[in-house]
Amino acid sequence: MSGKVWSYISDKLEREGALHFSLIDPDPFKVTAEVCAEMATLAEEAGSDAIMIGGSTAFGIIDETVKAITAAVEIPTILFPGNITGVSKYADAMFFMSLFNSTNPYWIIGAQALAAANVKLNEIESISMAYLLVSPGKSAAWVGDAKVFPRDKPKLPLAYAMAAELFGFKLVYLEAGSGAEGGGVPPEMISTVSQYIDIPVIAGGGFNDALSVVAAVEAGASIVVQGTYLEKHVREDKGEGLKKIVGALKKSGSKRV
Numbered sequence: 001m002s003g004k005v006w007s008y009i010s011d012k013l014e015r016e017g018a019l020h021f022s023l024i025d026p027d028p029f030k031v032t033a034e035v036c037a038e039m040a041t042l043a044e045e046a047g048s049d050a051i052m053i054g055g056s057t058a059f060g061i062i063d064e065t066v067k068a069i070t071a072a073v074e075i076p077t078i079l080f081p082g083n084i085t086g087v088s089k090y091a092d093a094m095f096f097m098s099l100f101n102s103t104n105p106y107w108i109i110g111a112q113a114l115a116a117a118n119v120k121l122n123e124i125e126s127i128s129m130a131y132l133l134v135s136p137g138k139s140a141a142w143v144g145d146a147k148v149f150p151r152d153k154p155k156l157p158l159a160y161a162m163a164a165e166l167f168g169f170k171l172v173y174l175e176a177g178s179g180a181e182g183g184g185v186p187p188e189m190i191s192t193v194s195q196y197i198d199i200p201v202i203a204g205g206g207f208n209d210a211l212s213v214v215a216a217v218e219a220g221a222s223i224v225v226q227g228t229y230l231e232k233h234v235r236e237d238k239g240e241g242l243k244k245i246v247g248a249l250k251k252s253g254s255k256r257v
């Protein structure tokens with residue numbers, strides 16, 4: 001089982017140039033496990049390449065939701081933990097993340113140390129990822145005590161991204177925060193960061209249409225994440241809108257291969 005999801009991601013990136021990940025927030029105050037599984041199925045049918053499960057305010061036990069989603073789809077389910085409560089043995093893998101631009105060591109290494117035994121003993125495939133919060137950062141920045149990167153200062157996240165690569169991290173995530181206004185992480189920032197590092201860049205937060213998703217890919221993002229879009233539209237239009245967005249992303253990604 002070791003490295004299965006990472007191989008899936010890297011092989012697919014090589015073949016397709018860019019990937020789309022769907023984020024599902026298993027917040028028990030908002031959605032049931034059944035609704036999460038339904039959203040994941042629709043995302044899979046629309047062509048999304050993986051389901052990320054997590055959120056900064058995911059309180060409580062997420063096992064039931066992770067189990068339901070993993071049973072519903074063939075594509076990998078990857079934990080995107082907002083804290084030690086975000087670990088579940090029912091996922092196919094997890095992003096083992098460090099919030100590099102937090103001002104609080106808890107979010108850089110403290111939570112990870114507390115969760116490590118659980119991850120190891122349950123043999124959850126772990127994919128290391130540096131998590132960089134860009135303005136506005138939204139709930140993730142508030143919860144994670146982040147000193148968010150100004151949107152017009154791409155060299156700041158670049159320095160952290162290069163450090164991540166030198167540490168041996170597999171991925172760098174540029175995050176504007178779930179529900180970010182203004183079209184997501186600025187393309188100039190994505191392009192500066194991806195140009196000077198050799199590990200894939202994930203971009204997320206505020207990508208609500210095909211135009212902004214394609215702009216992120218054209219700027220150099222290897223993976224684009226959408227969460228709010230899914231929550232708002234995927235059940236309503238049975239995934240039709242998402243299908244078009246994923247199609248546009250793949251078309252743009254294929255120019256890279």
Ligand code: 1GP
Pocket residue numbers: 023175176177178179180203204205206207225226227228229
């Ligand atoms: C949040 O980057 C993800 O962690 C997704 O953001 O909800 O704005 O799509 P959205």
